Amino acid sequence: MTSPNEADVLIIGGGICGAACAFHLAQHGKRVVLLERGELASEASGVNAGGLGGLGWGNNPDLQSYLTAGSFEIFKTLQTDMGYDIEFRASGGLQAAHNADQWDYVRNHALQLQANGFNVELLTTREARGIEPEASEKLAGFLLMINRGRANPTKTTVAFGEAAAALGAVINTGYEVQGLTQSPDGSWQAQTGQGEFRGGTLVMAAGAWSRPMGEMLGLKVPVVPIRGQMWATDPVPPSIFHVIGSAESPFDWNPQPAQDDGFPPELTHHGDVRITRHLYGGQTRNGEIIFGGDRQLVGYDYSQDMTGIEVNRGHAAEVIPMVSKLPISRTWAGIMPFSMDGKPIIGRVPQFDNLFILSGLASSGFGRGPMAAKLLADYIHTGNPHPVLADADPARCITTT
Numbered sequence: 001m002t003s004p005n006e007a008d009v010l011i012i013g014g015g016i017c018g019a020a021c022a023f024h025l026a027q028h029g030k031r032v033v034l035l036e037r038g039e040l041a042s043e044a045s046g047v048n049a050g051g052l053g054g055l056g057w058g059n060n061p062d063l064q065s066y067l068t069a070g071s072f073e074i075f076k077t078l079q080t081d082m083g084y085d086i087e088f089r090a091s092g093g094l095q096a097a098h099n100a101d102q103w104d105y106v107r108n109h110a111l112q113l114q115a116n117g118f119n120v121e122l123l124t125t126r127e128a129r130g131i132e133p134e135a136s137e138k139l140a141g142f143l144l145m146i147n148r149g150r151a152n153p154t155k156t157t158v159a160f161g162e163a164a165a166a167l168g169a170v171i172n173t174g175y176e177v178q179g180l181t182q183s184p185d186g187s188w189q190a191q192t193g194q195g196e197f198r199g200g201t202l203v204m205a206a207g208a209w210s211r212p213m214g215e216m217l218g219l220k221v222p223v224v225p226i227r228g229q230m231w232a233t234d235p236v237p238p239s240i241f242h243v244i245g246s247a248e249s250p251f252d253w254n255p256q257p258a259q260d261d262g263f264p265p266e267l268t269h270h271g272d273v274r275i276t277r278h279l280y281g282g283q284t285r286n287g288e289i290i291f292g293g294d295r296q297l298v299g300y301d302y303s304q305d306m307t308g309i310e311v312n313r314g315h316a317a318e319v320i321p322m323v324s325k326l327p328i329s330r331t332w333a334g335i336m337p338f339s340m341d342g343k344p345i346i347g348r349v350p351q352f353d354n355l356f357i358l359s360g361l362a363s364s365g366f367g368r369g370p371m372a373a374k375l376l377a378d379y380i381h382t383g384n385p386h387p388v389l390a391d392a393d394p395a396r397c398i399t400t401t
Protein backbone atom coordinates (compact mmCIF):
# COMPACT_ATOMS: atom_id res chain seq x y z
CA MET A 1 0.00 0.00 0.00
CA THR A 2 1.23 3.51 -0.82
CA SER A 3 2.19 5.72 2.13
CA PRO A 4 -0.19 8.68 2.68
CA ASN A 5 2.94 10.84 2.68
CA GLU A 6 3.80 9.93 -0.93
CA ALA A 7 2.30 11.26 -4.11
CA ASP A 8 2.81 11.65 -7.82
CA VAL A 9 2.16 15.35 -7.26
CA LEU A 10 2.54 17.39 -4.08
CA ILE A 11 0.54 20.64 -4.07
CA ILE A 12 1.24 23.41 -1.58
CA GLY A 13 -1.71 25.71 -0.92
CA GLY A 14 -5.39 25.01 -0.42
CA GLY A 15 -6.91 28.08 -2.07
CA ILE A 16 -8.99 27.89 -5.24
CA CYS A 17 -5.83 27.27 -7.32
CA GLY A 18 -4.44 24.41 -5.23
CA ALA A 19 -7.81 22.75 -4.59
CA ALA A 20 -8.91 22.94 -8.24
CA CYS A 21 -5.49 21.66 -9.36
CA ALA A 22 -5.82 18.70 -6.97
CA PHE A 23 -9.21 17.91 -8.51
CA HIS A 24 -8.03 18.10 -12.11
CA LEU A 25 -4.88 16.06 -11.43
CA ALA A 26 -6.93 13.43 -9.59
CA GLN A 27 -9.23 13.29 -12.64
CA HIS A 28 -6.11 12.39 -14.64
CA GLY A 29 -5.49 9.50 -12.23
CA LYS A 30 -2.59 11.15 -10.39
CA ARG A 31 -2.00 10.41 -6.71
CA VAL A 32 -2.17 13.87 -5.15
CA VAL A 33 -1.28 15.15 -1.70
CA LEU A 34 -2.24 18.77 -0.94
CA LEU A 35 -0.68 20.57 2.03
CA GLU A 36 -2.46 23.65 3.40
CA ARG A 37 -1.28 25.39 6.55
CA GLY A 38 -4.79 26.61 7.52
CA GLU A 39 -8.16 25.34 6.32
CA LEU A 40 -9.16 25.15 2.65
CA ALA A 41 -10.06 28.71 1.55
CA SER A 42 -8.62 30.26 4.70
CA GLU A 43 -6.96 33.11 2.74
CA ALA A 44 -8.02 35.09 -0.36
CA SER A 45 -10.05 32.22 -1.80
CA GLY A 46 -12.45 32.34 1.13
CA VAL A 47 -12.89 36.08 1.59
CA ASN A 48 -13.34 37.35 -1.94
CA ALA A 49 -16.48 38.81 -3.51
CA GLY A 50 -17.23 35.69 -5.54
CA GLY A 51 -17.44 37.57 -8.86
CA LEU A 52 -16.86 35.40 -11.95
CA GLY A 53 -16.47 35.49 -15.68
CA GLY A 54 -16.84 38.47 -17.89
CA LEU A 55 -16.90 38.56 -21.60
CA GLY A 56 -17.21 35.04 -22.98
CA TRP A 57 -14.73 33.29 -25.32
CA GLY A 58 -14.52 35.83 -28.16
CA ASN A 59 -13.51 34.99 -31.74
CA ASN A 60 -9.86 34.21 -30.98
CA PRO A 61 -9.65 32.99 -27.39
CA ASP A 62 -6.46 34.09 -25.63
CA LEU A 63 -5.21 33.30 -22.14
CA GLN A 64 -7.66 35.73 -20.53
CA SER A 65 -10.62 34.19 -22.41
CA TYR A 66 -9.55 30.68 -21.45
CA LEU A 67 -9.16 31.58 -17.81
CA THR A 68 -12.44 33.49 -17.41
CA ALA A 69 -14.78 31.72 -19.84
CA GLY A 70 -13.20 28.31 -19.19
CA SER A 71 -13.50 28.73 -15.42
CA PHE A 72 -17.12 29.87 -15.82
CA GLU A 73 -17.90 26.53 -17.46
CA ILE A 74 -16.13 24.66 -14.66
CA PHE A 75 -18.13 26.52 -11.98
CA LYS A 76 -21.31 25.62 -13.85
CA THR A 77 -20.25 21.96 -14.11
CA LEU A 78 -19.37 21.77 -10.43
CA GLN A 79 -22.86 22.87 -9.44
CA THR A 80 -25.12 21.79 -12.28
CA ASP A 81 -23.57 18.46 -13.29
CA MET A 82 -21.63 17.38 -10.18
CA GLY A 83 -24.23 18.50 -7.65
CA TYR A 84 -22.16 20.77 -5.37
CA ASP A 85 -24.21 23.72 -4.13
CA ILE A 86 -21.69 26.51 -4.60
CA GLU A 87 -24.32 29.27 -5.00
CA PHE A 88 -23.30 29.63 -8.65
CA ARG A 89 -25.53 31.92 -10.66
CA ALA A 90 -24.89 33.23 -14.18
CA SER A 91 -26.47 36.54 -13.22
CA GLY A 92 -24.70 38.81 -15.68
CA GLY A 93 -22.80 41.93 -14.64
CA LEU A 94 -23.42 45.65 -14.98
CA GLN A 95 -20.61 48.20 -15.19
CA ALA A 96 -21.71 51.77 -14.54
CA ALA A 97 -20.38 54.83 -16.38
CA HIS A 98 -20.60 57.80 -14.00
CA ASN A 99 -20.07 60.63 -16.49
CA ALA A 100 -19.77 61.49 -20.18
CA ASP A 101 -16.01 60.75 -20.37
CA GLN A 102 -16.46 57.31 -18.87
CA TRP A 103 -19.44 56.66 -21.15
CA ASP A 104 -17.30 57.49 -24.23
CA TYR A 105 -14.66 55.09 -22.97
CA VAL A 106 -17.22 52.34 -22.24
CA ARG A 107 -18.90 52.77 -25.62
CA ASN A 108 -15.62 52.52 -27.56
CA HIS A 109 -14.53 49.58 -25.48
CA ALA A 110 -17.87 47.81 -26.02
CA LEU A 111 -17.68 48.30 -29.79
CA GLN A 112 -14.17 46.80 -29.83
CA LEU A 113 -15.28 43.89 -27.68
CA GLN A 114 -18.32 43.19 -29.86
CA ALA A 115 -16.15 43.29 -33.00
CA ASN A 116 -13.98 40.63 -31.38
CA GLY A 117 -16.94 38.39 -30.63
CA PHE A 118 -17.37 39.14 -26.94
CA ASN A 119 -20.74 39.07 -25.26
CA VAL A 120 -21.43 42.64 -24.12
CA GLU A 121 -24.24 45.12 -24.65
CA LEU A 122 -24.53 48.85 -24.06
CA LEU A 123 -27.58 49.86 -22.02
CA THR A 124 -29.09 53.24 -21.39
CA THR A 125 -29.68 53.97 -17.73
CA ARG A 126 -33.40 53.43 -18.26
CA GLU A 127 -32.77 50.03 -19.85
CA ALA A 128 -30.43 49.08 -17.03
CA ARG A 129 -33.05 50.06 -14.45
CA GLY A 130 -35.42 47.64 -16.17
CA ILE A 131 -33.22 44.71 -15.14
CA GLU A 132 -31.61 46.28 -12.04
CA PRO A 133 -34.33 48.49 -10.52
CA GLU A 134 -32.14 49.89 -7.71
CA ALA A 135 -29.56 51.29 -10.17
CA SER A 136 -29.23 55.07 -10.04
CA GLU A 137 -31.06 57.12 -12.65
CA LYS A 138 -28.26 59.72 -12.54
CA LEU A 139 -25.64 57.62 -14.35
CA ALA A 140 -24.52 58.03 -17.96
CA GLY A 141 -25.12 54.39 -18.99
CA PHE A 142 -24.09 50.80 -18.38
CA LEU A 143 -22.17 47.95 -19.96
CA LEU A 144 -23.99 44.62 -19.60
CA MET A 145 -21.60 41.67 -19.39
CA ILE A 146 -23.81 38.69 -20.07
CA ASN A 147 -21.26 36.04 -19.09
CA ARG A 148 -20.64 37.35 -15.61
CA GLY A 149 -21.89 35.69 -12.43
CA ARG A 150 -21.06 34.80 -8.88
CA ALA A 151 -20.48 31.85 -6.57
CA ASN A 152 -19.76 31.35 -2.89
CA PRO A 153 -15.94 31.44 -2.51
CA THR A 154 -15.53 29.11 0.47
CA LYS A 155 -18.15 26.61 -0.69
CA THR A 156 -16.52 26.43 -4.12
CA THR A 157 -12.97 25.92 -2.86
CA VAL A 158 -14.11 23.28 -0.38
CA ALA A 159 -16.14 21.59 -3.14
CA PHE A 160 -13.00 21.26 -5.28
CA GLY A 161 -11.22 19.74 -2.27
CA GLU A 162 -14.07 17.28 -1.71
CA ALA A 163 -14.26 16.38 -5.39
CA ALA A 164 -10.49 15.77 -5.39
CA ALA A 165 -10.72 13.65 -2.22
CA ALA A 166 -13.55 11.61 -3.79
CA LEU A 167 -11.07 10.69 -6.54
CA GLY A 168 -8.42 9.66 -4.01
CA ALA A 169 -6.50 12.89 -3.37
CA VAL A 170 -5.25 13.42 0.19
CA ILE A 171 -6.13 16.91 1.43
CA ASN A 172 -4.11 17.76 4.53
CA THR A 173 -5.18 20.96 6.29
CA GLY A 174 -3.17 22.36 9.20
CA TYR A 175 0.12 21.36 7.51
CA GLU A 176 2.51 24.26 7.03
CA VAL A 177 5.39 23.62 4.65
CA GLN A 178 8.57 24.88 6.30
CA GLY A 179 11.18 23.62 3.87
CA LEU A 180 11.59 22.05 0.44
CA THR A 181 14.33 19.77 -0.89
CA GLN A 182 14.92 17.91 -4.12
CA SER A 183 16.61 14.50 -4.46
CA PRO A 184 19.16 13.79 -7.20
CA ASP A 185 16.45 11.75 -9.01
CA GLY A 186 14.37 14.95 -9.29
CA SER A 187 11.69 14.03 -6.74
CA TRP A 188 10.61 16.49 -4.05
CA GLN A 189 10.32 16.50 -0.28
CA ALA A 190 8.25 19.00 1.71
CA GLN A 191 9.00 19.35 5.40
CA THR A 192 6.14 20.11 7.80
CA GLY A 193 5.81 20.04 11.60
CA GLN A 194 3.93 16.75 11.14
CA GLY A 195 6.55 15.00 9.03
CA GLU A 196 7.95 14.90 5.53
CA PHE A 197 5.89 14.47 2.35
CA ARG A 198 7.35 13.20 -0.91
CA GLY A 199 6.23 13.72 -4.50
CA GLY A 200 7.58 13.20 -8.00
CA THR A 201 6.31 16.66 -8.98
CA LEU A 202 5.78 19.77 -6.87
CA VAL A 203 3.15 22.48 -7.50
CA MET A 204 3.48 25.78 -5.64
CA ALA A 205 -0.02 27.29 -5.31
CA ALA A 206 0.69 29.54 -2.36
CA GLY A 207 -1.11 32.67 -3.59
CA ALA A 208 0.28 35.85 -2.03
CA TRP A 209 2.89 33.70 -0.25
CA SER A 210 4.51 32.64 -3.54
CA ARG A 211 7.53 34.83 -2.90
CA PRO A 212 8.42 33.32 0.53
CA MET A 213 7.69 29.86 -0.91
CA GLY A 214 10.11 30.52 -3.79
CA GLU A 215 12.74 31.73 -1.34
CA MET A 216 12.79 28.24 0.19
CA LEU A 217 14.37 27.18 -3.12
CA GLY A 218 16.52 30.24 -3.73
CA LEU A 219 14.04 31.59 -6.28
CA LYS A 220 12.70 35.11 -6.64
CA VAL A 221 9.00 34.89 -7.55
CA PRO A 222 7.80 38.41 -8.43
CA VAL A 223 4.45 38.26 -6.63
CA VAL A 224 3.53 40.91 -4.08
CA PRO A 225 0.76 40.82 -1.45
CA ILE A 226 -2.01 43.32 -2.25
CA ARG A 227 -4.69 43.97 0.34
CA GLY A 228 -8.30 43.97 -0.78
CA GLN A 229 -11.02 45.00 1.64
CA MET A 230 -14.78 44.62 1.68
CA TRP A 231 -17.86 45.48 3.69
CA ALA A 232 -21.34 44.01 4.05
CA THR A 233 -24.79 45.10 5.15
CA ASP A 234 -27.13 42.94 7.19
CA PRO A 235 -29.27 40.61 5.04
CA VAL A 236 -32.05 42.42 3.15
CA PRO A 237 -34.72 41.10 0.75
CA PRO A 238 -33.55 40.44 -2.85
CA SER A 239 -32.61 43.86 -4.19
CA ILE A 240 -29.51 43.56 -6.43
CA PHE A 241 -29.56 40.97 -9.22
CA HIS A 242 -26.28 41.45 -11.12
CA VAL A 243 -22.62 41.63 -10.27
CA ILE A 244 -22.12 45.39 -10.01
CA GLY A 245 -19.03 47.34 -11.06
CA SER A 246 -17.94 50.76 -12.20
CA ALA A 247 -16.03 52.05 -15.22
CA GLU A 248 -14.13 54.58 -13.13
CA SER A 249 -11.02 52.46 -12.49
CA PRO A 250 -10.78 50.92 -16.00
CA PHE A 251 -11.09 54.48 -17.35
CA ASP A 252 -8.32 55.72 -15.04
CA TRP A 253 -6.07 52.68 -15.70
CA ASN A 254 -6.35 53.11 -19.46
CA PRO A 255 -3.88 53.51 -21.04
CA GLN A 256 -1.63 51.51 -18.73
CA PRO A 257 1.18 53.68 -17.38
CA ALA A 258 4.67 52.16 -17.69
CA GLN A 259 5.42 50.10 -14.59
CA ASP A 260 8.84 51.06 -13.34
CA ASP A 261 7.84 52.32 -9.92
CA GLY A 262 7.83 49.18 -7.77
CA PHE A 263 4.06 48.71 -7.98
CA PRO A 264 2.17 46.15 -10.07
CA PRO A 265 -0.40 47.55 -12.52
CA GLU A 266 -4.05 48.28 -11.69
CA LEU A 267 -3.85 49.24 -8.03
CA THR A 268 -6.09 51.86 -6.43
CA HIS A 269 -3.21 53.34 -4.41
CA HIS A 270 0.45 54.20 -4.89
CA GLY A 271 1.72 53.93 -1.35
CA ASP A 272 -0.82 55.84 0.72
CA VAL A 273 -2.03 57.98 -2.20
CA ARG A 274 -5.33 57.04 -3.82
CA ILE A 275 -5.16 57.14 -7.63
CA THR A 276 -8.62 55.80 -8.46
CA ARG A 277 -11.75 54.17 -7.06
CA HIS A 278 -12.50 50.57 -7.99
CA LEU A 279 -15.83 48.83 -7.36
CA TYR A 280 -17.23 45.30 -7.34
CA GLY A 281 -20.05 43.69 -5.43
CA GLY A 282 -23.64 42.55 -5.33
CA GLN A 283 -25.99 40.58 -3.13
CA THR A 284 -25.21 37.12 -1.80
CA ARG A 285 -27.69 34.30 -1.35
CA ASN A 286 -27.96 35.02 2.40
CA GLY A 287 -29.20 38.51 1.56
CA GLU A 288 -26.11 40.52 2.52
CA ILE A 289 -25.10 43.28 0.13
CA ILE A 290 -21.32 43.18 -0.21
CA PHE A 291 -18.97 45.61 -1.91
CA GLY A 292 -15.24 46.16 -2.14
CA GLY A 293 -12.63 47.64 -4.39
CA ASP A 294 -9.40 48.92 -2.88
CA ARG A 295 -6.15 47.26 -3.91
CA GLN A 296 -3.21 48.47 -1.89
CA LEU A 297 0.38 47.29 -1.38
CA VAL A 298 0.66 47.20 2.42
CA GLY A 299 2.39 43.86 3.06
CA TYR A 300 0.59 41.09 4.93
CA ASP A 301 -1.61 43.58 6.77
CA TYR A 302 -5.20 42.49 7.34
CA SER A 303 -6.25 45.60 9.27
CA GLN A 304 -8.98 47.55 7.52
CA ASP A 305 -8.66 51.14 6.40
CA MET A 306 -12.06 52.58 7.28
CA THR A 307 -11.47 55.66 5.11
CA GLY A 308 -11.14 53.35 2.12
CA ILE A 309 -14.27 51.46 3.14
CA GLU A 310 -16.23 54.75 3.28
CA VAL A 311 -14.88 55.85 -0.13
CA ASN A 312 -15.98 52.49 -1.52
CA ARG A 313 -19.39 52.78 0.10
CA GLY A 314 -19.84 56.23 -1.47
CA HIS A 315 -18.83 54.80 -4.84
CA ALA A 316 -21.32 51.93 -4.47
CA ALA A 317 -24.05 54.40 -3.46
CA GLU A 318 -23.50 56.37 -6.68
CA VAL A 319 -24.47 53.19 -8.57
CA ILE A 320 -27.00 51.64 -6.15
CA PRO A 321 -28.30 54.54 -3.99
CA MET A 322 -30.15 52.28 -1.51
CA VAL A 323 -26.84 51.17 0.04
CA SER A 324 -26.33 54.64 1.53
CA LYS A 325 -29.28 53.94 3.86
CA LEU A 326 -28.01 50.56 5.04
CA PRO A 327 -25.50 50.45 7.89
CA ILE A 328 -22.27 48.50 7.45
CA SER A 329 -22.55 45.35 9.57
CA ARG A 330 -19.05 43.94 9.05
CA THR A 331 -15.81 44.59 7.18
CA TRP A 332 -12.91 42.33 6.28
CA ALA A 333 -9.66 42.17 4.30
CA GLY A 334 -7.71 39.57 2.36
CA ILE A 335 -4.38 39.37 0.58
CA MET A 336 -4.22 38.91 -3.21
CA PRO A 337 -1.29 37.59 -5.29
CA PHE A 338 -0.33 40.33 -7.80
CA SER A 339 2.54 39.66 -10.22
CA MET A 340 4.73 42.66 -11.04
CA ASP A 341 3.85 42.61 -14.75
CA GLY A 342 0.14 41.99 -14.10
CA LYS A 343 0.14 38.63 -15.89
CA PRO A 344 -0.58 35.22 -14.36
CA ILE A 345 2.33 32.88 -13.61
CA ILE A 346 1.28 29.37 -14.62
CA GLY A 347 3.60 26.60 -15.73
CA ARG A 348 6.97 24.96 -15.31
CA VAL A 349 9.69 26.68 -13.29
CA PRO A 350 12.77 26.35 -15.50
CA GLN A 351 15.36 26.41 -12.70
CA PHE A 352 14.34 22.93 -11.38
CA ASP A 353 13.04 19.66 -12.80
CA ASN A 354 9.46 18.68 -11.93
CA LEU A 355 8.60 22.06 -10.40
CA PHE A 356 5.44 23.98 -11.36
CA ILE A 357 3.78 27.16 -10.15
CA LEU A 358 0.23 28.53 -10.28
CA SER A 359 0.09 32.10 -9.01
CA GLY A 360 -0.29 35.77 -9.84
CA LEU A 361 -4.05 35.65 -10.52
CA ALA A 362 -4.37 38.96 -8.72
CA SER A 363 -7.85 40.36 -8.12
CA SER A 364 -9.67 37.82 -10.27
CA GLY A 365 -8.15 34.53 -9.17
CA PHE A 366 -11.41 33.14 -7.86
CA GLY A 367 -13.07 33.50 -11.25
CA ARG A 368 -9.96 32.45 -13.20
CA GLY A 369 -8.43 29.86 -10.85
CA PRO A 370 -10.37 26.73 -11.89
CA MET A 371 -9.31 26.89 -15.56
CA ALA A 372 -5.78 28.00 -14.65
CA ALA A 373 -5.62 24.86 -12.48
CA LYS A 374 -7.00 22.67 -15.26
CA LEU A 375 -4.49 24.00 -17.79
CA LEU A 376 -1.67 23.33 -15.33
CA ALA A 377 -2.97 19.84 -14.48
CA ASP A 378 -3.23 19.01 -18.20
CA TYR A 379 0.33 20.28 -18.70
CA ILE A 380 1.66 18.10 -15.87
CA HIS A 381 -0.28 15.11 -17.18
CA THR A 382 0.65 15.41 -20.86
CA GLY A 383 4.04 17.08 -20.55
CA ASN A 384 2.94 19.75 -23.05
CA PRO A 385 1.63 23.22 -22.23
CA HIS A 386 -1.50 24.51 -23.95
CA PRO A 387 -0.40 27.28 -26.37
CA VAL A 388 -2.25 29.99 -24.42
CA LEU A 389 0.02 29.34 -21.43
CA ALA A 390 2.88 31.01 -23.35
CA ASP A 391 1.59 34.32 -21.96
CA ALA A 392 1.83 33.02 -18.38
CA ASP A 393 5.24 31.33 -18.71
CA PRO A 394 7.14 31.51 -15.37
CA ALA A 395 10.43 31.62 -17.34
CA ARG A 396 9.73 35.30 -18.16
CA CYS A 397 9.91 36.45 -14.57
CA ILE A 398 11.21 33.91 -12.02
CA THR A 399 14.90 34.35 -11.29
CA THR A 400 17.44 32.91 -8.90
CA THR A 401 18.02 35.04 -5.79
Ligand SMILES: Cc1cc2nc3c(=O)[nH]c(=O)nc-3n(C[C@H](O)[C@H](O)[C@H](O)COP(=O)(O)OP(=O)(O)OC[C@H]3O[C@@H](n4cnc5c(N)ncnc54)[C@H](O)[C@@H]3O)c2cc1C
Pocket residue numbers: 012013014015016017018035036037038039040041042043044045046047048049050051052175176177178205206207208209213227228229230280292333334335336337358359360361362363364365366367368369
Ligand atom coordinates in the same frame (compact mmCIF):
# COMPACT_ATOMS: atom_id res chain seq x y z
C1 LIG B 1 -11.33 41.29 -0.77
C2 LIG B 1 -11.08 40.46 -1.99
C3 LIG B 1 -12.05 40.43 -3.01
C4 LIG B 1 -11.83 39.65 -4.16
N1 LIG B 1 -12.84 39.54 -5.07
C5 LIG B 1 -12.67 38.69 -6.12
C6 LIG B 1 -13.74 38.46 -7.03
O1 LIG B 1 -14.85 38.97 -6.87
N2 LIG B 1 -13.52 37.63 -8.09
C7 LIG B 1 -12.32 37.02 -8.28
O2 LIG B 1 -12.18 36.29 -9.26
N3 LIG B 1 -11.29 37.18 -7.41
C8 LIG B 1 -11.45 38.00 -6.35
N4 LIG B 1 -10.42 38.18 -5.46
C9 LIG B 1 -9.10 37.57 -5.76
C10 LIG B 1 -9.06 36.08 -5.41
O3 LIG B 1 -9.59 35.87 -4.12
C11 LIG B 1 -7.61 35.55 -5.47
O4 LIG B 1 -7.02 35.91 -6.70
C12 LIG B 1 -7.59 34.03 -5.36
O5 LIG B 1 -8.34 33.60 -4.25
C13 LIG B 1 -6.15 33.52 -5.23
O6 LIG B 1 -6.22 32.13 -5.03
P1 LIG B 1 -4.91 31.33 -4.65
O7 LIG B 1 -5.32 29.92 -4.51
O8 LIG B 1 -3.83 31.67 -5.61
O9 LIG B 1 -4.44 31.98 -3.24
P2 LIG B 1 -5.02 31.78 -1.73
O10 LIG B 1 -6.49 31.67 -1.68
O11 LIG B 1 -4.40 32.86 -0.90
O12 LIG B 1 -4.43 30.39 -1.35
C14 LIG B 1 -3.05 30.17 -1.08
C15 LIG B 1 -2.97 29.20 0.08
O13 LIG B 1 -1.62 28.82 0.30
C16 LIG B 1 -1.47 28.58 1.68
N5 LIG B 1 -0.05 28.61 2.02
C17 LIG B 1 0.80 29.65 1.90
N6 LIG B 1 2.00 29.30 2.36
C18 LIG B 1 1.92 28.01 2.78
C19 LIG B 1 2.83 27.10 3.36
N7 LIG B 1 4.11 27.44 3.62
N8 LIG B 1 2.42 25.84 3.67
C20 LIG B 1 1.11 25.47 3.43
N9 LIG B 1 0.20 26.32 2.89
C21 LIG B 1 0.60 27.57 2.57
C22 LIG B 1 -2.27 29.71 2.31
O14 LIG B 1 -2.63 29.39 3.66
C23 LIG B 1 -3.47 29.82 1.38
O15 LIG B 1 -4.61 29.12 1.85
C24 LIG B 1 -10.60 38.94 -4.32
C25 LIG B 1 -9.65 38.96 -3.27
C26 LIG B 1 -9.88 39.72 -2.13
C27 LIG B 1 -8.85 39.71 -1.03
